[in-house]
Amino acid sequence: MTPVRDMMKAMVLERPKAPLVPREVPTPRAGPGQILLRVAACGVCRTDLHIADGELTEPKLPLILGHEIVGRAVEIGDGVEGVSPGDRVGVPWLGWTDGTCRYCKRGMENLCEHARFTGYTIDGGFAEYAVADARYAFRIPDAYDDLHAAPLLCAGLIGYRAYRMAGDARRIGLYGFGAAAHILAQVARHDGREVYALTRPGDAATQAFARRLGAVWAGNSTKRPPEPLDAAILFAPVGALVVEALKSVDRGGIVVCAGIHMSDVPSFPYAFLWQERAIRSVANLTREDGEQFMKTAARVLIETEATPFPLERANEALAAIREGEIEGAAVLAIAERGD
Numbered sequence: 001m002t003p004v005r006d007m008m009k010a011m012v013l014e015r016p017k018a019p020l021v022p023r024e025v026p027t028p029r030a031g032p033g034q035i036l037l038r039v040a041a042c043g044v045c046r047t048d049l050h051i052a053d054g055e056l057t058e059p060k061l062p063l064i065l066g067h068e069i070v071g072r073a074v075e076i077g078d079g080v081e082g083v084s085p086g087d088r089v090g091v092p093w094l095g096w097t098d099g100t101c102r103y104c105k106r107g108m109e110n111l112c113e114h115a116r117f118t119g120y121t122i123d124g125g126f127a128e129y130a131v132a133d134a135r136y137a138f139r140i141p142d143a144y145d146d147l148h149a150a151p152l153l154c155a156g157l158i159g160y161r162a163y164r165m166a167g168d169a170r171r172i173g174l175y176g177f178g179a180a181a182h183i184l185a186q187v188a189r190h191d192g193r194e195v196y197a198l199t200r201p202g203d204a205a206t207q208a209f210a211r212r213l214g215a216v217w218a219g220n221s222t223k224r225p226p227e228p229l230d231a232a233i234l235f236a237p238v239g240a241l242v243v244e245a246l247k248s249v250d251r252g253g254i255v256v257c258a259g260i261h262m263s264d265v266p267s268f269p270y271a272f273l274w275q276e277r278a279i280r281s282v283a284n285l286t287r288e289d290g291e292q293f294m295k296t297a298a299r300v301l302i303e304t305e306a307t308p309f310p311l312e313r314a315n316e317a318l319a320a321i322r323e324g325e326i327e328g329a330a331v332l333a334i335a336e337r338g339d
């Protein structure tokens with residue numbers, strides 16, 4: 001393994017609503033409880049776009065985005081157990097919690113009052129190196145190479161948490177068929193569920209992609225699917241789709257909003273909600289979600305579609321997500337193994 005360099009390349013958000021800037025910055029070091037990773041790959045998520053665009057308003061600045069980090073440990077801080085130099089780990093959005101607030105104590109660390117988030121309130125993985133709290137990093141199943149593992153860490157994980165909130169729904173509608181839905185569709189199908197994909201009107205390419213991944217039906221998000229859904233999960237950040245989804249779920253059905261940011265939800269008649277339909281959001285993840293999802297990923301062998309971009313083209317990757325041009329996930333390919 002090559003020695004850790006003092007300076008590293010990073011794509012830096014210096015202020016919201018401005019492009020990321022390529023910079024040489026000091027390589028961070030592993031403090032107590034932390035590990036320093038040589039970043040191999042880092043997924044690009046819609047949340048990164050919401051941060052860069054200023055829709056999420058409390059980033060640290062300057063900031064290194066990126067919360068789907070796959071890397072190898074190159075430095076181990078004091079007190080870290082269970083991670084050795086050279087081990088491959090994944091770092092997700094949830095980067096730290098206090099462990100003491102009323103949410104943490106009730107097993108809801110995803111709602112922690114003092115939570116810190118990778119690539120938002122702590123520096124993330126759009127860089128050659130990244131530091132992580134070892135307790136919040138996951139082992140990744142060996143079956144996935146670095147590029148294809150990266151989307152598991154947010155698209156997969158948050159999608160999986162949303163899927164758990166959908167309970168034992170047999171017919172599941174996925175609104176917005178991007179990075180998260182393309183992973184979740186494969187898990188749901190493996191579990192014997194029926195997947196209905198709802199995309200931007202007229203997006204035949206994405207509808208065909210969804211059918212290829214096992215969706216029993218794919219169509220426009222403004223239309224009703226052929227059967228009433230037991231649950232709908234929204235990945236598209238469009239509030240109007242909450243109402244469309246509500247109209248498409250059966251009595252007792254649930255609409256799960258999986259995104260961190262969404263445009264306003266328009267008002268709608270109470271009759272749409274009546275008959276014990278429910279709407280809920282999903283926020284962040286817990287470490288238990290991560291561990292369960294990685295076990296699932298080892299069993300299901302999800303075929304992630306990953307479009308690679310070099311680190312210095314992170315702005316293009318963000319633009320491609322904004323335009324809905326990516327089939328599956330965009331991933332920054334940062335280092336070859338052993339580099």
Ligand SMILES: [Zn+2]
Binds near residue numbers: 097101105111112
């Ligand atoms: Zn807490």
Ligand SMILES: [Zn+2]
Binds near residue numbers: 045047048154155
């Ligand atoms: Zn994400």
